Amino acid sequence: MTELVFRALSDESEFPLFDRVTTLPTSGVGERSRTFADLAADGDYRPAWVWIALRGDEVVARASFWGPPDAEHPSALDFFDFDTVETGTALLEAAYAALVTPDYHAPIGDRPEYNLFLPADWRERPDAKADADARVEAAERAGLIFHVERLTLRWEREYGLPPRSTRLTFSPVTDDQVLLDLLADIVTGSLDAWDRRELRTRTPQDVAAEALAMVADMPGGRDRWRLGHDSSGELVGMVMPTRNSRSATIGYIGVDHRHRGHGYAYDLLAEAMHIFAEEGEPFINDNTDVGNAPMAAVFDRIGYRVTGRRMLFS
Template sequence: MTDLVIRPLVAGEENLFTSMPDPLPEVAKCGYADGIAGGGYRPEHTWVALHGGRVVSRAAWVLPPGAVGRPWLEWFDLNAEPEIGAELLRAAHAALGGPTLYHAALPPDWRHHPAAAPPMAAARLAGLVEQGERLRFTGTGTPKPRPADRRYDFRPAADRTEITALVNRIAAPQILTGTETARAVAGIDLATDPLAWLPGPPQTWRVALRDDEPIGLAAAAGDVCYPMIAYLGLIDPDALDALLADAVTVLLAGGAHEVVADADTYRTGVVAGLRRAGFRPVRARITFTPAG
């Protein structure tokens, strides 16, 4: 494309960014104008590729106010060959001081959507490496009825000390919702230090017990941006269904109409457990990191 122009936006050009039709409208996003108003998106962190004055690729890096890290690529669309998108990314990376993380938001069945492939191919050409895929689930209404599992009891966490002790015993939590945001915004590892990110009182955490021994922990977080199971970790993996149902029931009793939960796609047992509980996938998120 001999007349290709790649450049960042200048203030007041929000309409140029939004002039490109969304190739994946089924993926819910924060509006670009809303992101500009909130301070997360900035014109100098937003790049477009123009061919004949028409936007054929766009990319927006986000850095929320107060965030401790570098901007990360949150929005990247491409209606051209992958090399055009890679050229845009290389130009932006040079201006931003080097490649950054890219969190690609996609439909959960993205492999069946042709529009999903070009941006990821462009990211690879620009030197980014795919690291993992997570699914976002939502559940509405009462959990699907299941036979009561009388092996387990549940109660609120006693205090932060109990929560920390259980977190230290759980090697790899089954559910971590918003872990990418916690790390990018505040440098917090949600798996090992969830209390640094989750603001609610200890009593919003649920402890699963078997024979009076704690064997699981869940953060039924109803006071963050939306009701979610922010953390769920198990010492006894057989307690997944029971603890998941307990956490959802607590959130619904607190007035939630929809509950959100994230899980890695390779955790097939967790994904199956969420489906059994009545959750459905609404978004996939693939993380790309700079090579090396």
């Protein structure tokens, strides 16, 4: 049998090779809202971060890594397809060994995080479950560790706007220290998997500072960020509406742990949705952990719809 060759693409002229992979799932597992070719044309990928496995002239596996335009290292793996689990595992091992150098650094984690995109009903469909299970097995054989499954959520204007809160008042964020102190209170007892993981080794203040920096670095700016106050004027929560490279999104939302149980997350999210609607945004894309049932319930009650799921490994 012809020996397998694992390598990165040499330059942009080789991007078409990526779509010549011989085995692609038809179940929707791994699908993105845009094709690799479209994303590559927009400059989302660098040839040195796009890997293929070749058996002769046949592309039998592929893996594409992504990072922000000014990043030195990739921070995420998003397309990952193969003919067999063994081939996929070997491709990931080769790619991670080459890309995770001693000086590797990224906004989150010590190596690129694998995003496994899934249909919303993947567990109920045998074809989708088989395709997902194969990717999970290949990732774990290559040394990646599962962290969380997340719901992919979307709101569109045609779904209707919720009423604006009558029990909270909102003010812009003008003092980062006030926001940092609130964020530190919010992450305490958080059900968010990333917050909980970081709190194992870091203080709430450090986790809050990183969350603030991450949202501040997004292209949406900070003019929409709001603090929520109850009828007595006490600060109870915050919401950080922003934009990523594709759409409007909620960068962070949270209620001080001392004020949970009153449904304030609904009020905060409704305010953000009105801000976006006033700007003419046609839709908002968001996500939340499957394990964060209270927040998932808020998204559902306010009118978001589940469009898919995503597993994260690193």
